[in-house]
Amino acid sequence: MPQMPLKAIKYDEVLREWLKFAPKKAYDSAGTSAFLLKKLPIEYVATITILFNRCAENGSFFHAGKIAKTICLSKEGMYPPEHKLRPISLLPNLAKWFERIMHSRILQWCHDYNIAVDEQSGFMKGRRLQTRVLALTENLRLTVAACNRPALTIFVDFQSAFDNMWHPALIKSLYDMDMPLPLLKWVHTWLQNRQLFISYGDANSRNIKMEVGAPQGSVLAATLFRMHVHLLPKLLSRFNTHMFADDLAITITGSLEKRFSHNIKDIEQQADFAMKQLEKFSEDVILPVNVNKTKALLIHSTVAPPHPKIKFKNQNVDHVKSYKYLGVCISTKLGWGTFINERIKKIKKVYNAMKIILMKIPLPMINIRKKIFLAYALPHFCWLFVNWFHYTDNQKITIDHTYCTGLRIVYGLHGWDDITTLTISREKSLPDYLYIYWSRLKIHLEKSPDALAFQQSWTEYQIITGEDNTWYKTMGFRKNSFFPRRLGERAKHTLADLQIFENIHKQQHETFKKNTSYINMFVYKFFLYPP
Structure with missing residues (x-):
């Protein structure tokens, strides 16, 4: 490609990125x-600005910056096999x-230019x-609130998505x-002639060329991949698609006016179309799909339903009973017990480590003990906040009890119940953190473009539960x-439950932390009240 100079790089740009560097x-x-x-003394930033502008004049990237030092970390044990190594690249x-x-x-x-998809x-x-x-x-x-209406979600796994990105297709x-x-x-130049070498101790391998x-470790790589798959949602526009980086979920829903068995057949036909569209995209950009790791999850409220047959390039896509998507375990019945139990196990491991650490941190240093807990x-409890309003009452009680257990460890209040623990510690309760979390997330969900699907689900819920029943007739149902x-x-929605929670908790927010009536009652009961 001919030389094409870039716009001159300003001193302010160089300084801004220098200040962002983590040491x-x-x-x-x-x-x-x-x-x-x-x-480096700040005076050197001007010299580096000149260096960068030399590259900008040619629209190029210096060759030494294309060689990556790669170290391999073990995923398990001291002597891991090859497939249990995690390579980490250190770019200049x-x-x-x-x-x-x-x-x-x-x-x-x-x-x-609004290069983004919802x-x-x-x-x-x-x-x-x-x-x-x-x-x-x-x-x-909302889909499975109707007993005759299943939903099929296909979780697509692109095979080493970043490592297999073909340069001509990206360009x-x-x-x-x-x-x-x-x-x-410049992007084309930046991608070309890249090399890496493996470093272990003082030994380094020969340089290995990267053809694809x-x-x-590059911040630009993730953005380029996002732009590489920019048109994929458009090919699957007739379905509900969800993407986070290279994680793709395709949801196909049944029709309200059809029987369950007819919906299964219809979903199978739609899934076949979706897989053909995905196959076409995969071949066009040469981005292979790992069929062995691509899974299908049928969400329903019936007993032993037939599963739609799904194939990608004549290879069957396996059905699973649950799937962990973006850290959240989703099951066929939308039960959350497995997800909650896994998270509580991780919290208990943290508590066991805390007990050992806090043995050497006395109670007078309570601020340090609190910081360790926080x-x-x-953060593990915050992971549970996202789907909080999907949980049963018993599951919420279990999570809240686990939180209070952590406070007992921090304050050395072994043997006290949850209410007394919150009273003595005068800390925020778990609902307090939940209230703060959702107050911020609600604003994001109202304004963010990527929340469009969530906003549409709220509109759908309002139509289903509203008093206007004219939509019944359009689908062949009688008015009554x-x-x-x-x-x-049967229909439920997080925003409806959130409104109820906010109305109740607004008056109780940070009661244990700011209100002294509970601690006064405790002192009166256990220290001043005659035996």
């Missing part, structure tokens, strides 16, 4: 580290500095993983999106039909 001490292939770059930090400046420009171009939540500012989980689960809940995708030619040429894929235990009325009674 990591790991050495890269050039023998430098982010820690060393952070220690100076090259990453330049790359981040270009990444900011590409993101700005995406923002200016179905994608990964690698984008202002979009959240929780949105995808909620959009999927709310859609499934074509960017060209089709009308990326400016100077940026397009994007460099691991840093290592509380028992079936639609039962659907309205």
